[in-house]
Amino acid sequence: MKRLYLLLLLVLPLSCHRSTEKPFVLKEVIEVAGRQGVATDGTYYYVSGSTALYQYDLSGRLVASNEEPFEGMNGPVNHIGDIDVHDGEIYVGCEYFMDGKGENIQVAVYDAKTLRYVRAIPWEPASGQVECCGLAVDAARGHVWMADWVDGHALYCYDLKTSAYLGRTELTPVPALQQGICVVEGKMLISCDDGDAEKDEADRLYVCELYDSAGHLREKAETELFREMTDFRRTGEIEGLTYDEDRKELTVLSNRGARIILGMPRGFYEGYDREIHELYVYSK
Numbered sequence: 283m284k285r286l287y288l289l290l291l292l293v294l295p296l297s298c299h300r301s302t303e304k305p306f307v308l309k310e311v312i313e314v315a316g317r318q319g320v321a322t323d324g325t326y327y328y329v330s331g332s333t334a335l336y337q338y339d340l341s342g343r344l345v346a347s348n349e350e351p352f353e354g355m356n357g358p359v360n361h362i363g364d365i366d367v368h369d370g371e372i373y374v375g376c377e378y379f380m381d382g383k384g385e386n387i388q389v390a391v392y393d394a395k396t397l398r399y400v401r402a403i404p405w406e407p408a409s410g411q412v413e414c415c416g417l418a419v420d421a422a423r424g425h426v427w428m429a430d431w432v433d434g435h436a437l438y439c440y441d442l443k444t445s446a447y448l449g450r451t452e453l454t455p456v457p458a459l460q461q462g463i464c465v466v467e468g469k470m471l472i473s474c475d476d477g478d479a480e481k482d483e484a485d486r487l488y489v490c491e492l493y494d495s496a497g498h499l500r501e502k503a504e505t506e507l508f509r510e511m512t513d514f515r516r517t518g519e520i521e522g523l524t525y526d527e528d529r530k531e532l533t534v535l536s537n538r539g540a541r542i543i544l545g546m547p548r549g550f551y552e553g554y555d556r557e558i559h560e561l562y563v564y565s566k
């Protein structure tokens with residue numbers, strides 16, 4: 283009896299520790315057409331490809347698509363990253379990506395019903411941001427944040443109403459190869475393609491607090507590991523993510539099957555003849 287008690291004492295703290303290590307439990311996986319980003323308004327998923335927008339119902343049925351999303355936009359644009367949705371509009375991180383950096387970076391805003399371009403929040407080049415891999419709307423604070431894949435040392439904040447550039451928050455340590463950001467219960471989650479699929483390493487999510495207790499933007503925010511994505515079907519390329527506050531569901535887009543070395547496609551892994559894009563839906 284004493285031995286059993288001792289054994290329980292040893293095992294219980296370990297199992298508790300394990301459950302706190304993996305916030306969110308995988309609920310379902312939905313294949314989609316886009317390889318970049320995801321957002322949800324609780325009724326639909328909006329998915330971005332590098333040059334397309336898609337709308338799916340929550341069961342994964344394609345409802346609408348826009349494969350000419352740059353129509354009517356100011357200046358040249360050739361790349362879409364991670365996206366968000368707020369108040370009937372899709373917020374899309376766009377840029378003209380060439381020679382390892384972004385130009386004409388902007389938050390392009392689309393009508394969530396028609397997937398048509400409406401307006402844009404232009405980037406402030408003096409901010410130091412050189413690429414836009416994704417963005418997140420913080421509806422509670424009236425802000426939209428942009429992230430940078432090339433130089434991820436800061437996140438960049440804009441006012442949702444006035445489009446004014448409000449400032450940036452430095453990240454320490456700097457999460458490498460950022461792909462998407464989203465607000466989860468007031469904190470910012472950052473998805474990073476920092477696991478090498480060649481070595482079967484899982485990609486990761488990090489978390490940070492961008493505001494101080496008075497609600498002001500922090501100059502510096504500490505980043506912490508939030509989750510290792512060891513439950514993806516194969517290691518690959520993590521992309522954007524989104525959080526549904528009502529359903530307490532976190533959804534992460536990931537690509538698998540294609541061999542991508544230093545950003546360049548190099549064929550496929552064994553058993554694959556195409557790249558598969560999937561939404562991993564996690565509940566709390």
Ligand SMILES: [Ca+2]
Nearest residue numbers: 318363461521
């Ligand atoms: Ca991306």
Ligand SMILES: [Ca+2]
Nearest residue numbers: 475477518519
């Ligand atoms: Ca990876």
